[in-house]
Amino acid sequence: MARLFKPRIFKAQAGKRPSSESTPSDLTIEDLSHDGRGVARHEGKTVFVAGALPGEKVQVAHYRRQKRFSECESRNISQLSADRVEPLCPHYEACGGCQLQHLSPEKQLYFKQQNLLSLLKRQQEVDVGKVLEPIFSSPYGYRSRVRLGVDAQQRLAFREQHSDKLVPIGECSVLQPSLAAVLPQLQAWLDSLPPKSGVSHIELVAGYELSGEVVTGVIIRHVKPLSDAFKQDVSAVTTPQGVFKCWFQSEKNGALQGLTGAIVDPRMYFELGEDSSLQKPIRLGFHPQDFTQVNAQVNPLMVRQALTWLELSSSDRVVDLFCGIGNFTLPMALSASKVIGIEGVESMVVRGQENGAQNDLQNSTFLALDLNSQALGALMRREKVNKLLLDPPRAGAKFVCEQMAESEVERLVYVSCNPASFARDAAILVGVGYKLTELRVLDMFPQTAHMETMALFVRV
Structure with a gap:
């Protein structure tokens, strides 16, 4: 008898507990949907199976049944795909940021x-x-900007799969190294704050100074006033290279503020050069919250x-x-x-x-x-x-x-x-x-x- 594989990943949608009804077992996954779920067929109905890959045989638990389709969790996998890989991130099971770390990068491209x-x-x-x-x-270490939530215990967090619930994270494998390196220091700063400090989000942005020096930019969103001492503490975060710059935002969609509370309009830069086959390099300036x-x-x-x-x-x-x-x-x-x-x-x-x-x-x-x-x-x-x-x-x-x-x-x-x-x-x-x-x-x-x-x- 084949050994059953219990996948580490994917929970049902928030508020959707697996049904107690009998569920089909040993479904064969035929395809991958646009959102990264396995696709199977059962009794004339399409079944979407989170965490399963084409070619796999899975046992499932339903958490939502519709007239034309069902949505399931993969409980056990008795036949593994050759394209399945071990997710690098320890938070992958719950974090909603990534959907395909269990699939080889080559096959990710193919299915897309x-x-x-x-x-x-x-x-x-x-x-x-x-x-x-x-x-x-x-496949990892590429992302140059990210927005993190801060949960009730003042821990850095991302949204859970299919939910508004925050999942604490200690690392993020898709972030550029300069951004990933400051996460522990930012968490230590959050730990130093009094309870219910009002810090709700933290944005990280990678870029350059006009001089070409590497910049790690951080925006602290807070709904209550922060003391000057706490602002000075977070501004003292260090990066492996270049400089660390910190701004504060006390109102949703409001202007950024510096350490003194004065409104600022900062710029960071990136360059398009030889990789773009340009006649000359183009340097582009952006506000840390601009789309890039x-x-x-x-x-x-x-x-x-x-x-x-x-x-x-x-x-x-x-x-x-x-x-x-x-x-x-x-x-x-x-x-x-x-x-x-x-x-x-x-x-x-x-x-x-x-x-x-x-x-x-x-x-x-x-x-x-x-x-x-x-x-x-x-x-x-x-x-x-x-x-x-x-x-x-x-x-x-x-x-x-x-x-x-x-x-x-x-x-x-x-x-x-x-x-x-x-x-x-x-x-x-x-x-x-x-x-x-x-x-x-x-x-x-x-x-x-x-x-x-x-x-x-x-x-x-």
Whole structure:
């Protein structure tokens, strides 16, 4: 008789106890869902099994039954997948940050790509041209920013799987080493505070000074006043290299404050250089709470791929939609005649303008615009835009894609963080006269079910 394997990972959703009903045993897992759960079939119903991998035979316990599907925990695994690996993180069983540490990095990439292709081909019936090899980074130690909660016992914590419950953590294997190194010191500082101190969250951000010196930035969110002594104590945290900088935030979404309580507007930096195949390095400044790509290994490769696909020349006029601080806008300005970065968030426009001036790129312009308005189409016609980069949030860019029917855009690069909205928008673009000629998956978030997608659309 095969030895039963008890997986270390995955609890049922909060408030969903396993059913006392009889449950099917020895289900065979056939596939992996988009969120990293095993997929099996039983009595004509789809069964999602947390913690199981394709090819495994599992015994399960139900915690939610629906008309067309069931959701289960894997209790015992009698036949293990050859792709199963031991999770590196001791908190993986409960922490909701990662979903795929029990699957080899190579297979993580494979299943992410297969799920994307399935969405495009089966659900949206979009023909995919050339599929390039995925872009990936080190499977651990890649993440350059993180937001941690602080629980009632004043312990650093992440959210539990499928829950708002906080799980105390002592380490995090996906953080960049400079960030991971300060976790014990931050916990020691929290331990020194009086009970119910009011510290609710701590954000960590990796970056550089304008001089090039490494910076580990920390933002302390507190809902009660902190004494000057406690502020001085946390500011004394040391890092293995570079400098440690600490800011305080006493109101939700409020301005950052320095040690004295004065409002500050700090900047950190990162650089796009040789990895991006640029004519010269581009240095980008950002506020510690701005959106920036979390994977510093993948980001420059993503920028390089966009530039390669756009085939920019000195006659091209380009628009970069949802441009942020200029991650794509400014590299494109090195080759194009004019690049317009457009954002709906005013603070990002300000940051883009700062970065354009810092890098002396006079042919870059940043504008604030409602990207769900007819004004976008009018601007593109007025500026005679012939190439476009689109990097929307998770909701995608349905309205923008619908407007492309009346544009003069010849080549369009779409960067997506949500396969579902990307597949929908890809179908729209194909419907208004474009062909999806090249596709590439980027593993921006190893060990998680999240992925980035890049695609080139060419007008036919």
